[in-house]
Amino acid sequence: MLDIKKLRDNFDDVQTSLKKRGYKIDKSLFFSLEDSRKELQINVEKLQAERKKLSSEFGKLKASSKDTSDLKNTIDQLNVELESKDSDLQELLTKQNNLMLDMPNIPDTTVPEGTNEDDNKVLSEHGKIISTNNLDHLEITKKIDTEIASKLAGSRFAVLKGDMVKLQRSLINFMIDCAIENGYEEYYLPYMANENSLIGTGQLPKFEEDLFKASEKLYLIPTAEVPLTNLFRNEFINEKDLPIKVTSHTPCFRSEAGSYGKDTRGLIRQHQFEKIELVQITHPNESMKCLENLLNNACEILDKLCLPYRIIELCTGDLGFSSSKTFDIEVWMPSQNKYREISSCSNFTDFQARRANIKYKSQDGNNFVHTINGSGLAVGRCLIALIENNYDGKDSIKIPDCLIDYFGSSTINVN
RNA sequence: GGAGAGUUGGCUGAGUGGUCGAAAGCGCCUCCCUGCUAAGGAGGUAACUGGGCAACUGGUUCGAGGGUUCGAAUCCCUCACUCUCCGCCA
Incomplete structure (x- = not known):
């Protein structure tokens, strides 16, 4: 939510x-x-002030047992007027609030201008593209099965078996350990969230169709950003405790409404996927620095996994609703012969903090924090990248050094 | 699922119709005392929001929403949540 004062003064x-x-x-x-x-x-x-005054006079008259009927008449009339004016006001405030909830965040001045993803800016490329393989992950291993998943739940789900599950588990543990090493505190969280939480982080009311509704009051979380950020909803944070860095591994559930026919094959776009999320609650003056820190934390994982990737800065036209500045990390997918998003790191400035009422206390008074978050990383897509980039073209997938201890072996035989 | 208790400021917690935005304590801030620290003393300290260049000055808020009343933290109704005990259960 934007600051309405800003709109009044600098429309x-x-x-x-x-x-x-x-x-x-x-x-x-x-x-x-x-x-x-x-x-x-x-x-x-x-009118309220007037009523307050008259009511206290009323009390005094009553106390000295004088006649109150004239005064009561006056107050009654005043109350009739007040009630009608107040209901007009409430109606108006609701309209105004709805208008405010609909407005996206203001892009940071450093964000490149553009109308869509074609105008995004490639900032840097990392790692060497060595794979010449053009088989995709479903062709390389039979242990990822989307057909049998459709029997269980429908399209956009997957069943993993054996080594692939273990590899996914290894990735999760590796990523969480990286986050902890970088100063994030790990959380285990509910995989469902209530309406207020989702309003707080900006998914509701505008994007309800992207969510799975689990019951009258609960939605499945589309990202751990929701519970992690809402841990601090309606909280005051001591200025000296900033920045707060938290992380969690959770499954994420997205309806993917509006992406019919897009990425229908394989693990790339699923209703359910695993993700490690990094969230920082920061001081407003530090938030851009913290965003870079978080971006580095995410890149570091790909560096260690030796996967080729590039960093993109989103242009104004491609920014997410709540974001003021976003860097996407895209990993190389050999079978598609292109880079695909594996993490999106954003500074939401005070947009979520305002909605979720997250403030810090300082000498100069209370102020909204800035919230930063990003994936560290999307596990399913990382799994694909690992399989496709590390496939030897014959019968095995090489496990990167940093994962060997987690996985327990240095290769996976795919036959 | 059954029975009961509760929800008040950053925290603990008092408050059953006007003198209550709210006792007391803790915490925090300023000052005094002290060689430093600790202890002690004095004062200050809720949030949100309107109007005003400002000094300042209004309003709202005691879980949420309704109701009663001239007036509600306080009385009534509905809902949400938390806790305790019992039952069931991974």
Whole structure:
């Protein structure tokens, strides 16, 4: 959520910024709501003050057992007026709030301008592309089975067997250990979240169709970002405790509505996948530095796994709803002959903090924190990358050195 | 699933109709004392929000939403959540 004061005072600046990401604010709507709000609010508060005063006089008259009927009449009339004005005001505030909840975050001034992903900027490429293999992961190993998964649950699910499960488990443990080493505290979390949590991180109300609803009140989490960030919802944090770094491995559930026909083969786009999430709760002055730190933490994993990847900076038109600045990490997928997203690291500035009411206390008063998060990493996609990049073209997949202790062997025989 | 108790400021916790945005304690901040630390003393310290250049000055909030009342933390109703005991259970 944006700061409404910013809109009141610098509407044109905000409008210009949001335009860069393709969002249009209706200026006349905003100010017509705002003008009525101001007038009504002043009016209502005046009436409330008056009632307060008269009620206390009423009490005094009562105490000295004097006649109160005239005063009661006055107050009754006042209450009728107050009630109608107040309900107008409430209606208006709801409209205004809905308008605010619909607005995306303001892109950071350093974000390159653009209209869609074609305008994203490649910042750097890392590692050597050595694989000449063009078989995809389903062709390389039979231990990933999406057909049998469709019997169990439908399309966009997978069943893993034997070595592949163990490899996935090794990746998870390796990634979590990296995060811990980098100062993140590990959490085990609920895989379902309530509505308020999802509003806090920005999935609701606008993106309900992307979620799986598990019951009347609970949704399956689309990412551990939701529970990790909401750990701090409605909390005050001591300034000296910032930044707070937390991590968790969870499954993630996404309906992938609107991606029909896209990435239908294999593990790349599933309703359910494993992910390690990194979250930092930071001081506003430090957040960009923390974003770089988090990005490095994520890249480090690919470095250690010796997988080729590149870093992309998203342009204004491709930024996620809540994000102010985002770096994507894309890993090389030999079978597709291109890089695919494996992590998205974002600075949400105070956008989520405002929605989730996460503040820090400092000498100059209370202020909203900035929230940062990114995958560290998406496990399913990492598994694909590992299989496809490390396949020898004949019968085995090489396990990177950093995983050998976790996996217990230096190769997987695929026959 | 059955029975009961609770939800108040950063925390603990008092408060059953106006003098309560709220006792007390803890914590925190400022100052005094002290060679330093500890202890001690004085004062300050809820959040959100409106108007105003500002000084300042209004309003809202005691889990949420309704109701009663001139007036509600306090009375009534509904809901959510937490805890305890019993039952069941990985």
